[in-house]
Amino acid sequence: MHGMGSSHRDFTAVVPALAERFDLLNVDLPGTGRSPHLPERPTVAALTDAVERTLDEAGLQRVHVLGNSLGARLALELARRGRARSVVAIGPSGLNVLPERVVQGSGMALARVVMRTAQPLVEPLSRSAVGRAAMLFPLKARPWATRRDEAIGAREGFADSRDYWRILLWALLLDVPRGMDRIGCPVTLVQGAADWISSGQTVRYLPWIPGSRFRPLLAAGHAPHSDRPGTIVRIVEQTAARGRELPDRAAGNASARSTCPRQDSNLRHTV
Template identity: 30%
Template sequence: MAQQLAETGRYEVFAPTMAGHNGGPRAGTHFLSSSVLADHVERQMDELGWPTAHIVGNSLGGWVAFELERRGRARSVIGIAPAGGWHRWTPAKFEVIAKFVLGIPLMILAWLLGARVLSLPFSRPLATYAISASPDGVGERELRGIIDDVAHCPAYFQLLVKALMAPGLQELAENAVPAQLVICEKDRVIPAPRFSRHFTNHLPDDHRVVELDNVGHVPMYEAPGRVTEVILDFLDDLVEHGAEAIEPPAS
């Protein structure tokens, strides 16, 4: 998807790998949080010489995108099935944590067996359950990449520990830049409307909501073209109306 955006020639695109994830920088801490992840992305923006950017994030990346907005680093924010839509003691938060705890056995198998785990019975439905609307929504090559990412992701455990006590996004009402929420119809990780309600209730009234039908929690695998179109429609509209030229206030 990042490549599709870059190939339009209309925007410079940077797709960071977050700390503690496969290929990303070391977290530098035993307990990760969205704030620590935002610190790492912010440093990379500084290295690029980007004081602000249009920030797009999926799932945990969506949570980090809104964290960066609070720091004055976003010109606009697009959250694709963003996490963080809860308060400290909201039952929904513990539901999500429980889902990731249930995924630990598969993660251990991925660590032990690598791509060979896909030869086990029911491995594809289990591996794609939290990602796509159907087991066939992810290609074989992509699925092998996902298994490799899972097997090399210490952040998986580090985030679970911190998430038990940490609140979600608490200051959405103070969002000062154009925002778009993208809801995935077949999302099994943070299904709407229970998990999107926090955003629709607390974001300023001028935020936009788009629903992608028949896609799971990570729609870039099943419908990269549709996701790219949603992003471009939003950004092009901002550019056309001059909203992208407005610098966000410092937080």
Template identity: 35%
Template sequence: MATTVSFTVESPRGPRTVSVAYERSGSGEPLLLLHGIGHHRQAWDPVIPVLALERDVIAVDLPGFGASPGLPDDVAYDLTTVAPLLGTFCEAIGVDRPHVAGNSLGGLLALELGREKLVRSVTALSPAGFWTDPERRYAFGTLRAMRLAAESMPLPLIERLSRTAAGRTVLTSTIYARPGRRSPEAAVSETLALRRASGFHRTLTAGRNIRFSDNVPGLPVTIAWGGHDRLLLRRQGIRAKHTVPGARLVRLPGCGHVPMNDDPALVARVILDTSR
């Protein structure tokens, strides 16, 4: 069951209240988990049982996704707004400089949190922001097509597709290399999360000019890329390594863009190794 915390952030028009939904489990040093665009905190469910054996795990619904309301109209979805907002969220729940792991958009946010020294270590799984212009246009076009498909399918059709491995491939093969492993309930839930994400279009708009171009010195950083990532192609991992030369670059064989479901044990090990 998600908990929601509210806090105040500054906007051009003055203070605004932001609410963030999250789930917390386990014990040990805190570990913040950040999902990608159009997804929700349940993307991390396959790895949380392992992570929670060693970490106080905090899985977040980013603003405008999952159970978190969208940001106020005068609060931007850009990197320099959302990353400090997550720092304020951590303060609001009594967490000081957690480890962080993020996927896609969440990976980009994790690197920004590291650059701002708001976290202890960074694990970025297929992070956004290391694309060329054509690669970004391809990724954004694919995401828009996924959103349109999620919006156009009636719920009975989504539920029917979710009951078979072939149907789950139709629903989720863009982000998973092994979509048949996703449970029917999860496939339905994340398709609806994509359809209902109020922050989807504003996040894409904010991301048009974003590239991560800074180092993250003084912190353990791992950048991991799925060998079968169809959304952010794996050559972007090489660019990420050149941009963040102190990072460890790890390949995730047999994994797609959202690797937590494709190989939970491997992803958990990468995160824990970095946070140790």
């Protein structure tokens, strides 16, 4: 699950390798890309409800989850609800203090205005490494190594989002995580060493989540999927393996819905 200011395209660099090992649901969160915005307040709880509906429609009860930023925060909420077998949370939002929230909110507001203004230029800029670097340097440590789809994803997330301001308010600035001590699946918290957006909030989840592990990434930014794609894939595999080795204790938090085994690779883009 992608972060605010992006879409499912942000995972372009890791999807092929992950699809060789897992069946994938690569979603656009509500209000982004192909997904309609929510009629209710887009809080973390409401956004997670939407993700749960997608899992239910797919016949899935508990899944391995990879999330970035806001998507990582939703991944942790899924785990709290007992819907995750394992979680890799890259730069999750939610535990920044008030001054950090002011800075983050100001930066996200500015990014929205700039991207809306430059919207007609995104398509031509996305065709060159220099253009992609200019657009994505706040998010990536190696923005020139990104792919065209990632730049288009930034336009979909920042400029085209149909619910940007409400999500910024309710899901980022006013969100206060609760119940993280009830997470029973393996969690790996990941943060790029060049991530100035998350500040120090990623590591703050460690004492809250039982058995969680922290993995810093050198030469990686806030959305490091194209900075360190091979490393991200390995972390997902390792965390999923930990989930398979543990007793199914997280299922106690889940409802009694049955799981439908999936035999084919399935890529979906809406929530």
